[in-house]
Amino acid sequence: xxxxxxxxxxxxxxVSVFEMLVGMTPERGQLAARPQLFTTQQVNIVCGxxxxxxxLVIYGTSMNSALKIASKMIGMPVTQFDQLVASAIGELGxxxxxxxxxxxxxxxxxxxxxxxxxxRGTNVKITTVDIPALVIPxxxxxxxxxxxxxxxxERRKLAA
Amino acid sequence: MAKRILIxxxxxxxxxxxxxxxxxxxxxxxxxxxxxxxxxxxxxxLKPDVVTMDITMPEMDGxxxxxxxxxxxxxxxxxxxxxxxxxxxxxxxxxxxxKDFIVKPFQPDxxxxxxxxxxx
Ligand SMILES: [Mg+2]
Numbered sequence: 715x716x717x718x719x720x721x722x723x724x725x726x727x728x729v730s731v732f733e734m735l736v737g738m739t740p741e742r743g744q745l746a747a748r749p750q751l752f753t754t755q756q757v758n759i760v761c762g763x764x765x766x767x768x769x770l771v772i773y774g775t776s777m778n779s780a781l782k783i784a785s786k787m788i789g790m791p792v793t794q795f796d797q798l799v800a801s802a803i804g805e806l807g808x809x810x811x812x813x814x815x816x817x818x819x820x821x822x823x824x825x826x827x828x829x830x831x832x833x834r835g836t837n838v839k840i841t842t843v844d845i846p847a848l849v850i851p852x853x854x855x856x857x858x859x860x861x862x863x864x865x866x867x868e869r870r871k872l873a874a
Numbered sequence: 875m876a877k878r879i880l881i882x883x884x885x886x887x888x889x890x891x892x893x894x895x896x897x898x899x900x901x902x903x904x905x906x907x908x909x910x911x912x913x914x915x916x917x918x919x920l921k922p923d924v925v926t927m928d929i930t931m932p933e934m935d936g937x938x939x940x941x942x943x944x945x946x947x948x949x950x951x952x953x954x955x956x957x958x959x960x961x962x963x964x965x966x967x968x969x970x971x972x973k974d975f976i977v978k979p980f981q982p983d984x985x986x987x988x989x990x991x992x993x994x
Pocket of ligand 1: 808829
């Protein structure tokens with residue numbers, strides 16, 4: 715079973731990144747478990763974690779919310795999911811993951827992260843192994859909702 | 875004369891944000907690199923006064939690019955600007971010669987403070 719201690723840093727980091735970057739404090743929803751990592755959202759940011767704990771994190775939101783979040787980040791209203799908007803949303807995921815990695819490091823898990831990949835489309839199923847996922851929904855109020863899907867496990871020790 | 879800056883970040887959004895902060899405050903952005911390989915190449919061509927360096931990037935990450943630029947020019951002024959704020963990253967970057975370490979997300983003043991601390 716995936717440990718909740720790996721997930722809390724992502725929720726904590728997401729809240730502080732939204733506060734600083736978007737100027738609002740998200741409300742944390744109920745933590746839920748899923749047997750596999752997948753998303754039903756329209757805009758997904760996928761970030762990899764490597765090191766003593768490894769796996770994937772997917773941040774998912776609707777297109778409407780992504781455009782609203784990007785408008786705040788860029789400082790002017792945007793209506794098209796163009797290259798600049800995609801890079802802003804990707805960087806939001808990178809910042810949350812990077813700040814989470816710092817919190818994981820403070821717990822003794824010093825990890826590296828991979829650059830974000832944006833995947834558009836629903837019902838994206840990513841893992842080939844059955845690592846369960848924990849999901850934390852964040853309520854962004856008038857900006858919509860933002861899901862944090864974390865699927866991490868301790869790196870398997872190689873047999874001697 | 876305006877200080878000449880080379881920006882390095884894989885995210886277009888970050889390059890635009892940094893460029894706006896710097897140009898609005900009297901700095902000249904002479905180049906933009908989207909990964910470590912481009913940053914090393916542009917450093918050789920442009921000889922900027924200061925480089926901003928992201929860490930998490932494709933092709934070559936910012937710690938490797940920092941080391942390669944410092945090997946080319948031991949006096950290079952490089953300011954890390956990254957979402958990876960953990961202690962071991964900061965220590966590794968400073969030991970490799972980075973002049974400052976800014977953790978994203980940042981306030982514009984933090985970037986300007988780092989720039990103004992570096993010798994003219
Ligand atoms: Mg990056």
